[in-house]
Amino acid sequence: MAFRDLRDIIGPLELPIAGKVYTLPVVSAADGARIRLATEKAKLGTPDEIPAAELDRIVLGDVRAELEADKVLPQEIDRVFWTALADVQRGRAVAEIIWEQGVDPKAIQAAQEAAQTNRAARRKSTKTRTVAATTTQRRASGSGTKTPQK
Numbered sequence: 179m180a181f182r183d184l185r186d187i188i189g190p191l192e193l194p195i196a197g198k199v200y201t202l203p204v205v206s207a208a209d210g211a212r213i214r215l216a217t218e219k220a221k222l223g224t225p226d227e228i229p230a231a232e233l234d235r236i237v238l239g240d241v242r243a244e245l246e247a248d249k250v251l252p253q254e255i256d257r258v259f260w261t262a263l264a265d266v267q268r269g270r271a272v273a274e275i276i277w278e279q280g281v282d283p284k285a286i287q288a289a290q291e292a293a294q295t296n297r298a299a300r301r302k303s304t305k306t307r308t309v310a311a312t313t314t315q316r317r318a319s320g321s322g323t324k325t326p327q328k
Contacts, residue, residue: 191265193258193277195250200258203239205266213266237262 191202205213212228213236219226234242238259245255260281265273271292 188270191262191273193261195245195254195258196248198248200241200244202237202241202258202262205236209236210266213263217267233263234259237266 190204192199193202194200213233216226216228228236238245241258242255245258250258257277257280261273261277264276275288
């Protein structure tokens with residue numbers, strides 16, 4: 179099986195609004211790590227905040243100006259921001275939930291649990307296939323008869 183280019187799978191976030199597709203900037207590895215670290219520190223009660231204007235620049239880039247020029251509603255711009263931030267922090271599955279349902283903690287939790295369940299099922303399936311393949315190979319390597327002992 180040939181692998182598809184990873185950027186075709188998780189590439190830039192493209193969000194449609196009123197018939198136009200807005201392509202958000204790809205967050206650099208350094209900025210992504212900085213956002214994740216700030217998020218983790220906030221969870222621990224030791225905030226390492228990124229100023230709002232800087233976070234907006236990292237996540238939306240020039241798309242904010244484009245959205246405003248196109249007179250996109252403020253609540254739609256907020257949805258774009260939260261979707262893009264979720265994509266950086268939690269992955270595409272959660273970003274899709276936020277895009278469809280807004281920032282709903284229950285929906286986000288359900289999406290994360292579903293993703294974890296799917297990962298666990300895939301791991302178990304892979305492990306089962308590996309064990310089955312190994313067992314089959316062992317059986318196939320022998321003739322199935324034992325040599326009489328003297």
